[in-house]
Amino acid sequence: MADSSALPPLLSISGANKSYSGVPVLIDAALDLHAGEVHALMGENGAGKSTLIKLMAGVVSPDSIRITMRGQPVTIHHSQAAFDLGLRFIHQELNIVPQLSVAENIFLNRPYPTHAGLFVNWGKLNQQARRVLDQLGVDHIDTRQLMARLSPGDQMLVSIVRAFVNDETQQASIYVMDEPTASLSGQETAMLFRMIESLKKRGCAILYVSHRMDEVFKIADRITVMRDGQVVETQPIEAVNPADIIRMMTGRALQQIYPPRETPHGGRILLEARGLQTKGVKDVTFELLEGQILGIAGLNGSGRTEVLRALMGADRVIDGEIVLDGLAVRGLSPTSAWQHGLAYVPEERRSQGLILSRSVGNNITLPQLRHLSHAGMLLNHGAEYQTSRKLGDSVRLKSKSPAQTVRQLSGGNQQKVIFARALARPPRVMLLDEPTRGVDIGAKADIYALIRQISAAGTGIIMVSSDLPELLGLSDRILIMRGGYLVDQVSAEGLTEESLLTLCYNAEKL
Ligand SMILES: Nc1ncnc2c1ncn2[C@@H]1O[C@H](COP(=O)(O)OP(=O)(O)OP(=O)(O)O)[C@@H](O)[C@H]1O
Ligand SMILES: [Mg+2]
Structure with missing residues (x-):
């Protein structure tokens, strides 16, 4: 950890304020970065982390802010100024x-x-x-x-x-990373962490935003927690534990993140894949029972997402069949899959699933717009508003109203919109791809409770996730993919993270 007593901070921000249309999203926020430290920034979705970063980057203009570098006042009015001062950014949106x-x-x-x-x-x-x-x-x-x-x-x-990229004229001294690992594999994350270590040794400061506790405890020296636009606390990492952080973030204690299964799932087969083959998967055979949660594990590129795409009709089925409620279904397309009761929450939600320029309400009710229109003509806005408000609340969506455009939501809240949509009409089968990526821990717990609740009502769930605790915490069975093949199926009971990871890696070596 850096010795912060002698020198002024490398970068110091104070009195940062920002409002959008009169609504404050940053209130007197302050943050210090010292040379040689990794400083974690955590907070629920919408807490203001990315906004603070955008002010530092000169891409959003503050209502007020004071910035000093090594004790000297500086101004950052545009992104070139930030660059010239030696600040580098990896933003949340690519x-x-x-x-x-x-x-x-x-x-x-x-x-x-x-x-x-x-x-x-x-x-x-x-x-x-x-x-x-x-x-x-x-x-x-x-x-x-x-x-x-x-x-x-x-x-x-x-x-x-x-x-x-090193610049000959200007050595960077501050790196700001806004959820850099959200779409990285374990190996890539390890590589990034090595890069961060070497930057630290060079005396750089790293501001690191993440929703992943394990990462923060692995690499951070200090942590700042934000809530509702304000900085709650800054602490050395040794002084806090995950429960403290959750309390600072949410203002509530989270007893249980993974709700236990309360009723056994049914024995009836809901969906079967028999020798399924698409461009991404080969000979995949499994069964999903009523109310069962099936996890899919595997390394990046092992064909996990492709299984969901095959079931959803997003990739053409070359061979094999999909049997739903005892009937073979052919030629599914994403639209007809929805009509068959299959709901899909894709991995790259922001690019694949949302119309950013439309309202939250529109986006939530998108696939069922027909139900909400009179004779397929006029949209019943009142109904859309009510439905989306109710669904939004059920995933603790933070938006001003269903009329707000999705583009204005924080990253994690954009993802909740798609989740709310999948809940709009309880599906027979729900296909989830990385359902809580980029979602804060409080909202994760909410989503896990929802997944449990939906499955208890009989919906079968297939879930791809790189988050091993999540797979183990929710799944009844876990399918292991490798190179497009389904290589193993195990019961999740008694399985540890380590043994699951070993199964994935061994599968890779087979
Ligand atoms: N251009 C904008 N117009 C209106 N409101 C905005 C705009 N950009 C951000 N906001 C609001 O500011 C608040 C803070 O958003 P921000 O993106 O900083 O959150 P965050 O802490 O980065 O969340 P996440 O963990 O989801 O990325 C949110 O309520 C968001 O809706
Ligand atoms: Mg953000």
């Missing part, structure tokens, strides 16, 4: 240009190497990008590949790498 290559994205907003100052030297640009990627251990990404072609995890890796 700001990549999908139509450009990986190399172009890495050097975006910086001078590209040229031939005699005239034409871009593409060879050199790619070489430089390759060097940066390799230095950081990212050797599987082709620098000429279009950004749009990369998986969300790889896109995040490129955004991370971009923040680490």
Whole structure:
């Protein structure tokens, strides 16, 4: 941990205020960053973490703020100013240009190497990008590949790498990372942590936003907790435990995150996959019983998401069949799957599931708009408003009203909108892909309670998750995927995180 007594903080923020249309989202927030420290920033969805970061980055203008660097007052009116002061950002929303290559994205907003100052030297640009990627251990990404072609995890890796590009004129001293690991695999996260360690050794300060307790306890030296736009406390990490943090974040104690199963699930088969094959999975066979929760585990790229996509009709079924309530269903599409009672919460919620420019109400009631319209013509706005308010409340959605546009919600709250939508009409089968990614711990507990409640009413649930405690805490059985094959099926009872991880890795070596 850094010795903070002698020197003024590397960066100090105080009196940060910001309101949107008269609603304060930051109230007199203050934060110090010392050289050589990893400073965790935690808080529920909508607490104001990203807003504070955007003020530091000069991309949102504050109502008021005081910033000093090494004791000297500075102003950050635009993003170039932040860059020149040595601040680097990995924002929560990927700001990549999908139509450009990986190399172009890495050097975006910086001078590209040229031939005699005239034409871009593409060879050199790619070489430089390759060097940066390799230095950081990212050797599987082709620098000429279009950004749009990369998986969300790889896109995040490129955004991370971009923040680490060294500039000859200006050495960065502060790195701000807003939920960088949300779409990273375990190995990629480990790599990021090694990078963070070496930055610390160089005397940089790292501000690290995460909803994952285990990460925070692993890498942070100090922690600041925000609630409702205010800073609640800053503490050395040794001085707090997870329960303290949850209390600071939510103002309530959370007894139990994973609600236990209270009634045994039914024995009737609800859904069967028989020798299912799509472009992403091969010969997948399993059964889902009424009221059962089936977890799907596996490493990144093992075909977990593809199982859900196959069931949902998002990928064409090449072979095998899906049997729902004893009847084979063919040629499902995402729309007809919904009509068959299958609800899907996709992994990349913000890009795949939401219409950002529409209201919360619209987004929640989207798949059932027809029920809410009179004779398929006029939308009954009153009904939409009521339904979405009720559903929003059930996932503790923090929005001003169902009329607020989704774009204005915090990241985690955007994700809750899709969850609320899946609850709109209790489905027969619910397919969840990383259901609580980016969701704060209080809301996670709420969502887990909902999942239990829905399954107790008979809905079968299939859940893909990289969060092992979540898989173990909720699932009855766990399917293990590898290379598109279903390689193992185990009961979750008595299974530990370690043994589950071993199953996933062993599966990889088979
Ligand atoms: N452009 C905007 N217009 C109106 N309100 C906004 C805007 N941007 C953010 N907000 C509101 O400010 C509050 C704080 O949002 P912020 O994104 O900072 O939360 P966060 O702590 O980063 O949450 P998460 O953990 O979900 O990412 C939220 O209530 C959000 O709805
Ligand atoms: Mg945020």
